[in-house]
Structures are given as C-alpha cells and as structure tokens.
Amino acid sequence: MANESDVRYYKPKAEFSLDITDIQNFVYDMSRCIKCKGCTWVDHTYMPGAKFMTRCPSAEKYQFDSYGAYGKMRIGHAFGEGVLDWNEKALEIIYACTLCGACDVGCKRNLDLEIELSLESLRVKAVQDGVGPMPAHKKTAENIAKNHNTYAAPHDKRKDWIADVKPADKAEVLYFVGCAASYTNKEIAQSVAKIFKAANVDFMLMPDEWCCGNTVFSVGMIDEAKALAQRNVDEMRKTGAKVLVTACAEGYRMWKVDYPKLLNISTDELGFKVLHLTEYADQLIKDGALNMNKAMNTRMTYHDACSLSRLSEPWTPYEGKRQWMGCVEPRLERRRGTNGVYEPPRDILKAVPGVNYVELPRMKENAFCCGAGRGTREAFPDLATFSAEHRLEEIKHVGVETLVTACPHCKNNFAQAIKAHGDDVQVMDIAEAICASIES
Template sequence: MSKESAVRYYKPRAEFSLDVTDIQNFVYDMSRCIKCKGCTWVDHTYMPGARFMTRCPSATKFEFDAYGAYGKMRIGHAMAEGVLDWNEKALEIIYACTLCGACDVGCKRNLDLEIELSLEALRVKAVKDGVGPMPAHKKIAANIAETHNFFNAAHAQRRDWVAASGVTPAEKADVLYFVGCSASYTNKEIARATARILKAAGTDFMLLSDEWCCGNTLFSVGLYDEAKALAERNVEAVRRTGAKILLTSCAEGYRMWKVDYPKLLGIATADLGFEVLHLVEYVDEKIKDGALTLDKPFETRMSYHDACSLSRLSEPWTPYEGKRGWMGCVEPRLKRRRGTNGVYAQPREILEAIPGVQLVEMPRMRENAFCCGAGRGTGEAFPDFARWAAAERLEEVKYVGAETLVSTCPWCKNNFSRVVKEDGLPVQVMDISEVILAAIEG
C-alpha cells in the first residue's frame, strides 16, 4: 500500500451524528459490542464482595443474555441491518429496561460505545415501525395529551399544593420552579418543602402560569414527536418568562430539561437561554453563600441513593455530527458523556452538613448506583420488575444498616416506599427536600 493510500485508509470517512431518530447512526456502536459484560458487572475494585456486583437491573433480574445491553445491541444491530423483524419477545426485551444508563457508563470504561443512545434509538424505531410503545405507555401518552399531566388528574388542580405551603410564588422572578407532575399531584410534600426551602433562602421564585408535563415518559418510550412538541412548548414558555434559572425538585424532570430537551431541539444545553438546576445544586450554593443554615439536628444513620437522572444521565448535551474511520476514531473530537460528571457531591455535602446525620454509602454508588427501577416507563409497563429492582436496592440499604434512605426524585421515593411498606422493612424513605426542610425548620 502506498503512503498516500495508507493515509486515505486511516482518514475518518463515514458520516454519522448522535440523532436518535435514525438507528443507522448507532450501527457502529451496536456492532462493536464485544460481549465483555462491563455493562453488567460493577468494576471489581469497588466491590466488597460478590453480593452487589451487578449494575444492570434488567440483566440481573431476567438472567438471560438478551436482557443485558449486549443482547439489546445484537437485536438492534440485526434490526438495523434488516435481518430481524420485531416480535413480541424482542419488544418486551427492549422495554424491560430502565434506561438507567449504568450499561453506558460500564461500557465507556473500555470502549466508548454509545449504548444509552442506541437504546433510545431502538425505542424510537419501535414506535416508527408501529410496534411500540407498550400499552401502558400509550395510556400515559393519552393522559398527557388530554390533561397535560401523567396521571390524568384535573389540570386545574395542578397548583393545589401552593396554599398548604404557606409561600406565595412571585409574579416575576429570576428563579422559575418547574414543579413537575409528581410533586404537583402525588408528592405535594416535595413541592411544599421546595417552596419553603426557597423562602428560607430568601429566594423569590415564580411558577409557569400554565405548567404542562415535561414529557419524560414520552421521550423515554420512544414517542419522539410527542416529546419534541412538549419540549418546544415548554422551553418557549420558560424563555418568555425571562427566568435565569429553571429549578426542579425531580431528577427525571431535571434530565429532561437539561439533556433531552436540547437533544430533541437540536441545540446544546448551553443554548437553552436559562440554567437548569436541581434543588440540591441550588441549596448547596446557598449554604456556601451563607444564605441557608441547616442547623436543626436529624439523628439518623442515612444512606443516599443516586437517582440515575441526576447522576450518570445528567451531563450536558451537545449535538454532534462528524465522521468515523479506522478503529472508530472520530473527527471532530467528540466529548463523551461518561457519567462521571453528574451531580454527586452536592447532595452528599448537604446531608453531611446536617447535625446528627451519619451518612453511610452503599457499595454501588455514584455512577455505579443500582437503579430503583421505577423510571422511564418501567414502573407502568413492568410493575413487578420495578418492584424487584427497588427490593434489590433495599437489600443494600439493609447491608449498610441505614435507617433512612434519601433520594432526589419522587419516582425513587414512591417505588422504595411501596416496597418498604409491603415488606414491613425498618427503613424511612424520604426525599432530600424533606430532609433539608427538617434541618431548617426542625
């Protein structure tokens, strides 16, 4: 081979982007899976023993290779190449997965394959091909279309939590609190606590005059067009208010606003026109500024559960178009989202600052945390799987002897609470907003 042709050979040449509406963009990633199972096992160096060594809820529960990311990559590759058609089992395998991102983090330890995006693209393909999503997901989509919320509750009751909070939102403020469906309807304690925390910090905040669902479940199950319509509507509504900060108290909503809205709109997170913060990021800043003091004791041995959408799935989004060549090298450089820059420090620093809290870490923590099982359409389509995942995580809570389990997402709180109640476990499950408020007000 001449020097000139060798240079041509090494030059990246196949065009691709990270657009999840075209499965062909991820054929490289799906086809290069080497079945090493780094997506299933937590790195051995972090593990105290054999009990809590898996990171993939789906592969751990169903104990069959098809359910691991490696199985889904093979199914997706075969479908993208037109050698496999949808069938009932393939559809179940693609949706019996919490889209928790643990496989993506594990795979990127070695290979930098875009596993999470491949899984998202597969669900978009399932919908485009007329087989997805699952019936339970279609019901949620109908609820959202009809009443603009997940639960099909009366839209007029969305602000019912405000009166009981004792806080009056401002007409205009720099901070806009996007409450989300759960805190508006089923977990009003989180909305009330968030409002009171903001008041204690001296922060005026506004609400959207007509808040609609963030569309997390729509996007998660592959209903791309429906999710995009909500993204356009909601981002425009926030831009019109002039808010500088969009604050959420829900990890899933946070990921939606920070990562998936930009993905749906073809822009970078930095181009939204406002900053997206979870309550814990805001509170952490306010404690450091001296505007908030958490001085009321809370005597408990506590463990913190990293919600997937606030941790490994929360890194900012930047659209990408480039070329790929030999050994997968890409041009221009692609800054990978490997999950290591999620929101890990702030919630832990907040909890550790509370007098009386003894924070103990579970073996699977930060980007290796084991998903609670509830989010991204799993709880609705596969309730037994969601229950199993929460029970498995609660075994870890037992293992470290924690009395209180804290997370940053109503979906985690509800799923853990259900299992704790049904199984009579001696664990108190709380949202971090409730813990922070207790440390402020006593």
C-alpha cells in the first residue's frame, strides 16, 4: 500500500520548480535514486579501463555509500520528509563533496534526476536550519564580507596585478579578474592582459570589482550569494560592456549559471554575454586576430575544470507540474553536461606549434575533479589533496610533461600535489600557455 509521501508525488500535476531554496522541490528526485552507482562509475560506453573508471572523488576517497551521491540522496530524502535530524556526521557527509557535477551527468545518462540541484539544496537547508556551513566556510564568508575577497587581503590591493598592459577606461569587453588572479595568481591576470594586447582588443575592468561569491553560494549561504549576484550584475550592466570575459572556471560558472539561478532569470536575460578566456581566445585565433607562432616542444594534456565543462551549460528557470512516472509539463530541457566548453581549449592547445597533445582517459563530462572547488579546499583539504593525487596518477599514466588547466584553483591544487610528491610535471594555466606561444 502506498504511503502518504508516495501519494503526494503520484497525484496528477504536482507542482514543483528548480528553486534550490526549497528542498521539497527535490524530494521526488532524491526518492527515485535506485542506487545504480552510475554517479560513481564512468559509463561503460566511455570506460577507459580497469584503472581509471570512477568519477566521484568523495566515493573514491571515503569508500562508504553515504559519501556517494546515492547515499546523500537517501540522507536528503530523510531530511525532506522530516524523519532525520542534523548531526555532526550528516553535516560532514553533505559538505565532504566537491559538487563537481559528475554524479549529475552520470545519473542523466539513464534517469534524468536532478542530483546536483538536490545536493545544492541540501546545503541551503543546512544553512537555513542553522547548522551549516562548516567553520572554515564561515571564515571565508567573513573575509568576503569584510574585504570583498576570499583571502582577507586588502581590497585596495585588488588591482596590483596590473603591470605593462593597462586596461582602458571604457570598452566593449570587460575582464572579470576574480580573487585568485588578483591576489595569488597574478601571472594569470597578466597573461590575459597580454593576450588582449596581442589581439589589439581593448578591455576594461570593473571600477570596483568584488568577489564573485563562488564559495558562499556553494556552501549554501544563499542570502549572501544572492546579494553579491545582484550587486555584481548591476555593476556590470552600469559599465555598458557587452561581453564579460573571465579566466577562472569557478567565476565563469557563477556569472553564467548561478547568478541567473539566484536572480530567477535565464542566462540570456543577463544583458551581456559571459565567456571564458578559452572561448574568446579560440575565436580570436580562428579569426586570425591572435597568432601563436612560438613553439612549445612538449607532450601536453588538458584537465577539464568542472565549472568550465559539465557545470557550465546556460541556466533557464523552470516551474511546472510533475505527473505519473515523473513526466513533467511543460517540457524541461535537462542540463546534461554534454554541452560544456570542451573544444575551445583543446583547439587552442592543438594550435600551439610543437605541442604533442594527448587526452586523458577520463575527459570532458567524465573528467575526474581536481578537488579544489566549491569550498572543498577550505574545509576538507585532505579530500582536495586526495582528488588531485588521484587525477595526477592518470596524468602520469599518459606520460605527459605539461598539464594545462583553465582555472587557478585547479592549477594551485595540482601544483601543491606535484610539489609534495616531487613529480616531474609542469602545470600551467591555459592563459599562460597562450601567452608563451604569442610572445617572442
């Protein structure tokens, strides 16, 4: 006999939306997980072999079902139905996750359940219930509130990265630098500026750039994230720039996907175009505006940053009705991760003279997360390190000399793991790779 919760979701035309501030929107998704572990294993169609066949950092590290998406869905279902209260272990499990989207891609190969949104909603609920986020996340949030960056660095030092190439006062292209490239990875910001100069592209900066809010959003601090989203979008619109370019994958996802999600608009309604440097530079190269003539004689591979790949598809708000067997009306176009930014960075690297480009066994939507993003490095450094080391085994397996990323967080996490183990692998951001090939 069906219980009360079953009747609730079987009744015709049950209303729901993709609003992560209400966990009830995702009880259906969490309750329909069949524990097939498609979220953990790379689909057999793409399985590279027995050695590199998993996709979930949490499940791979902790080796216990609760840490995989299939376990988190059961925990979340219990929270949603009000039969489980928060405790220390449940909170740890919900946050010991990189929110990399691999589970969502895996599930949507078969079931079309909204796993990523369920995980985000669980973190929002943790904050709403007064138990989240983790202490390290709260410290980062305090830094952002006080100094508008994640590092507690002086706000008036944000533009100290500027060197030889000076931004314009007004331009159609606005370069959103981000906290990492402004403070800890100035080499990335300076490389981006040189790329613009080499292509004769005028670019401007925000008059007063603030943090994109990636961490506060990712850990469920929805009110703080929404305030940052509204502030930053308003400031961008005031500049009159038509295109926002960023070289940070996390910032790219925030501007393109999560700001619209927070503001209940579609990506198309932002009023400006959001591009990652790889998309912008790839078009410059193909148009003949950017020439890479200097050879880089190296065996090279590329790591797909999660927020530039499977998490980067445009956002469209949805409200509808769920009917028998999960059928919805109106039609919902699922974000399956297959339309991420995959070819532009590869086309760029293959265009560099002297590069012997090699793919990793797990690539594109099946790539294994570096472990650094979405608040993981701050609260669970051991998970971040484990994930980077696991990915590095794959990188060493294909015998490359140079690893290229498209996000400063990936670069830093890999660099730390490489240094700790004394590995002979060079890691660089794709902005640096482009810049190295255009400079004489």
